[in-house]
Amino acid sequence: ATPESTISEAAEIRCLDLKGFVGFSNLPQQLVKKIKRGGCTFNIMCVGETGIGKSTLMESLFNKSFDMEPCSHELNTVELRERQFEVEERDIVLKLSLVETAGFGDQLDKENSVRIISDFLDRQYEMYLQEELRVRRDMRVYQDTRIHVCIYFISPTGHGLKALDVYALKMLGKKVNIVPVIAKADTISKDELKRFKAKILDELRLNGISVYTFPEDDATAGEENATFNAVVPFAVVGSVDFVQKGDELVRARQYPWGIVEVENEEHCDFLKLRAALIRVNIAHLIDRTHSVLYEQYRSRRLRDLGVRDGDIGPGMMQAYQLRRNELLEQVKTKENQLKESFIEKVRLKEQELKVKEKEIQGKLEALRQDHSTVMRQLDDQLKRVEKERADFESAKQQFLSQKRKK
Numbered sequence: 021a022t023p024e025s026t027i028s029e030a031a032e033i034r035c036l037d038l039k040g041f042v043g044f045s046n047l048p049q050q051l052v053k054k055i056k057r058g059g060c061t062f063n064i065m066c067v068g069e070t071g072i073g074k075s076t077l078m079e080s081l082f083n084k085s086f087d088m089e090p091c092s093h094e095l096n097t098v099e100l101r102e103r104q105f106e107v108e109e110r111d112i113v114l115k116l117s118l119v120e121t122a123g124f125g126d127q128l129d130k131e132n133s134v135r136i137i138s139d140f141l142d143r144q145y146e147m148y149l150q151e152e153l154r155v156r157r158d159m160r161v162y163q164d165t166r167i168h169v170c171i172y173f174i175s176p177t178g179h180g181l182k183a184l185d186v187y188a189l190k191m192l193g194k195k196v197n198i199v200p201v202i203a204k205a206d207t208i209s210k211d212e213l214k215r216f217k218a219k220i221l222d223e224l225r226l227n228g229i230s231v232y233t234f235p236e237d238d239a240t241a242g243e244e245n246a247t248f249n250a251v252v253p254f255a256v257v258g259s260v261d262f263v264q265k266g267d268e269l270v271r272a273r274q275y276p277w278g279i280v281e282v283e284n285e286e287h288c289d290f291l292k293l294r295a296a297l298i299r300v301n302i303a304h305l306i307d308r309t310h311s312v313l314y315e316q317y318r319s320r321r322l323r324d325l326g327v328r329d330g331d332i333g334p335g336m337m338q339a340y341q342l343r344r345n346e347l348l349e350q351v352k353t354k355e356n357q358l359k360e361s362f363i364e365k366v367r368l369k370e371q372e373l374k375v376k377e378k379e380i381q382g383k384l385e386a387l388r389q390d391h392s393t394v395m396r397q398l399d400d401q402l403k404r405v406e407k408e409r410a411d412f413e414s415a416k417q418q419f420l421s422q423k424r425k426k
């Protein structure tokens with residue numbers, strides 16, 4: 021290596037600080053390079069009832085105030101609200117996109133609520149697919165909007181999952197990395213929380229719901245990921261308030277009996293959630309979204325479009341174009357066949373109508389002839405009657421004159 025390259029490599033060596041706030045400045049070098057190029061956005065979706073603490077948790081997670089309008093319970097449908105922002109940690113700026121589901125849980129029609137979210141996820145995959153299929157494309161600058169993680173908020177009822185949760189988790193689990201959290205965990209006691217977690221895990225298993233598993237086969241993060249998997253669903257507490265504790269200000273919720281600290285592992289799993297999502301697994305979440313979840317969507321869509329299994333690979337574009345042309349040809353032939361059959365049908369109908377018209381004209385002619393025959397007969401009868409009347413009149417005259425002569 022040249023002396024210059026050694027210097028520039030040395031300048032790039034980052035000093036990792038495990039206490040970094042959000043934790044993404046400790047990401048692998050390759051991802052940090054991507055983030056610095058501006059080519060990496062982390063897209064998070066929060067799904068949960070209105071008022072369950074989604075915005076508060078996001079503020080706590082990224083230590084940022086969002087000044088969001090609280091959402092009303094009166095929405096007629098589920099609305100997806102997107103917000104983009106950047107978080108900076110040391111010299112690294114991570115672009116984040118947050119999607120929140122306003123009105124979720126307030127609707128009677130749970131299937132429709134979930135469909136709106138599921139369609140949104142599909143739309144992001146479709147946009148990426150369309151970009152990939154373009155002849156001139158540059159995926160490095162494409163603004164990826166596919167959702168990398170969906171944080172699903174479970175109400176701290178202590179009773180397990182609601183019907184809406186089961187349905188939503190079942191449907192969305194196939195399309196996105198789901199990380200379930202128990203919201204407002206400060207409202208539930210420690211023992212109750214233990215039982216609640218076990219119940220939720222049981223219900224997830226019984227309903228065949230797959231949530232995201234932190235990869236334990238990872239050489240560097242395997243052990244840490246095992247501790248994250250052991251606490252799923254994360255019991256979280258969020259707060260926008262800070263409370264004085266000794267000589268430091270801590271993010272906490274204050275109660276008459278004391279405080280619940282957000283960033284205290286004794287109080288909740290918030291720190292574990294943040295480490296699990298951002299510091300340790302952001303790259304895996306992004307990668308799994310692309311190589312597993314998007315791949316499933318892509319294979320399904322391409323098969324729908326008629327691309328066969330063997331076509332997928334480096335020659336996929338040519339195969340796609342070839343198949344597309346074949347399909348267009350088939351559509352054209354079908355269109356011509358339809359046109360011809362339509363013309364034939366019109367011709368037959370015209371013939372049928374002509375025959376009917378002739379029949380009607382024949383009947384009309386016969387009626388006309390019948391009518392003139394009857395008229396003629398009536399005319400003859402009239403003439404006969406006229407003649408009889410004249411004969412009678414002259415006979416009458418003769419008779420009267422003879423009578424007068426007598």
Ligand code: GDP
Nearest residue numbers: 069070071072073074075076204205256257258
């Ligand atoms: P969203 O509608 O899901 O975004 O809910 P918000 O984040 O706006 O929170 C709704 C209310 O719940 C606010 O009054 C928050 O202060 C409160 N809240 C948020 N997180 C927690 C929590 O962890 N524990 C408790 N007890 N309340 C919370």
